[in-house]
Amino acid sequence: MTFYQYIAEGLFLVFVLLIIAGSFITIRARILMHTVLGLAVALLGVAGIYFYLGSMFLTLMQILIYVGAVCIVLIFGIMVGSTPTEIAEKTIKDRKNIFLAVSAAAAAFFLLMISILKTEWIAAPAQVRDFSARHLGESFLYQYCLAFELISVILLIAIVGAIILARGGQENKGEPSS
Amino acid sequence: MEIISTLPPELIRMVFAVIIIISFIFLNAIMMGYLERKIAGHVQRRPGPMEVGSHGILQLVVDGVKLVGKELLVPVNVDRTLFRLGPILSFTPVILPLLVIPFSEKLQARDLNLGLLFIVSMTSINVMAILVAGWGSNNKYSMFGAMRAVAQSIAYEIPILLSMLAVVLMANTFSLKEIVGAQQKIWFILLQPLAFIIYIISGVAETNRAPFDLPEAESELTAGFHTEYSGMGFSLFFLGEYTNMFTVASVATVLFLGGWHGPTLPYGEYLGIVWFFLKVYFLLFFMIMIRWTYPRVRFDQLLNFAWKYLVPFSLVNILITAVVIKL
Secondary structure, eight states: OOHHHHHHHHHHHHHHHHHHHHHHHHHHOSSHHHHHHHHHHHHHHHHHHHHHTTOHHHHHHIIIIIIIIIHHHHHHHHHHSSOHHHHHHHHHTOHHHHHHHHHHHHHHHHHHHHHHHHSOOOOOOSSOOOOSHHHHHHIIIIITHHHHHHHHHHHHHHHHHHHHHHHHTOSOTTSOOO | OHHHHHSOHHHHHHHHHHHHHHHHHHHHHHHHHHHHHHHHHHHTTSOOOOSSSGGGTTHHHHHHHHHHHSOOOOOTTSOHHHHHHHHHHHHHHHHGGGGTOOSSSSOOSOOOTTHHHHHHHHHHHHHHHHHHHHHHTTOHHHHHHHHHHHHHHHHHHHHHHHHHHHHHHHHTOSOHHHHHHTTSSSOHHHHOHHHHHHHHHHHHHHTTOTTSOGGGOHHHHTTGGGTTOOHHHHHHHHHHHHHHHHHHHHHHHHHTSOTTOSSOOTTHHHHHHHHHHHHHHHHHHHHHHHHHHSOOOOHHHHHHIIIIIIHHHHHHHHHHHHHHHHO
16 A cells, blocks of 8 residues: 555544544533534534545535534524523433434434445446536536425425524514514 | 655645645734734824834734733633634634645645635634634623624625635636636736625625624623633634634635736746735735724624625626626
């Protein structure tokens, strides 16, 4: 192995370690804030894996969107919301919630396992496909156009839902806000 | 010695680049701190620092020594891990953007073909640092400062990205070097004046500086998110802020002011850095002058300005750009 290969393999291990450690913090932390930061670490590790696989564009997008935007919005929600520890104490002891959580996690796990086991894993060729921004953009707007547009509809629904939720919590609707 | 001889030259080059950049960050912070205090002094018709060295030129060196020597206080009821993590998190990502900025035709640590995206994604981590610091301090003022910082940076990230996108559309690349290369004949500030204005306004807001310095508004929040920090903890935030300003100004130079282009110098491939730094420090001087000239805006004014004026204008700008390019 050349020097660069050693560095690459070492980085791969670091990224995997980041994902595992981040996920572990996400599950085990007692404070919601730590949970989200653990999630951010795990997502940073995923960005590292993209980097290892040679797609700079996906790496940067992962950092920009997941670490830079999604996690920050989550933290913002935590800061504005009510005291996190009390909620955690109350809901964890509820039996129905435990059942729901376990079954949801198990369903997701089995779905993923089925698709992993069914896939025929082919060793990657020396020259992998082109993952540059240009190629990704073209395949989004030609090959996967429908899926791409459907995702934007989901985002629209999410925004409308957020507005309705925010409006619903507001009292004395008729008066002007200022 | 064996290991050193087998090291790839590219790696050695990167290590040297990182060392140079980190030392430049400290130098830049010292210069900017001195400039800021001097300009503030003259704007307010007083001399500013005068005692240490000629015209107080060594004042910031002495201040630096003082900050390094100070005790690192950790208040009693704070979240210790996050409190320590905040300054580190705010300082680390600000180093990385300087790796891809082309200071002159041949002075660039690494030419990524997604350089602009790299800078944007690295600076987006900065908000996380402010949040961690603000929440970890367990102080109401810090918390308010952090929440303001988030609302502000979410609002101003959109116009700043859209104004960058207009330039990317014109140059047809994300590589900073190629963007500068595309301005050989005419600078983009002449073709995209609206995008430049939007970029500068949002850039000042993104770096949390007056008149948009609500996350650290002294009159209402003591010092905002870094109220509880002392010594090096505070200085890392300070370094981060000045480096962020430098990054914003250099990206503006690259995107709109033609980067290293200027009247021809001997060894132009390297000495283009003179023009680059002149433009960058002119923009930084401009940002400092704004800070000491205009009063702080109110928070609703700040958000209204972003969502009601900057975002629509930048959208229209990008639409017109796209149409004109396609025609």
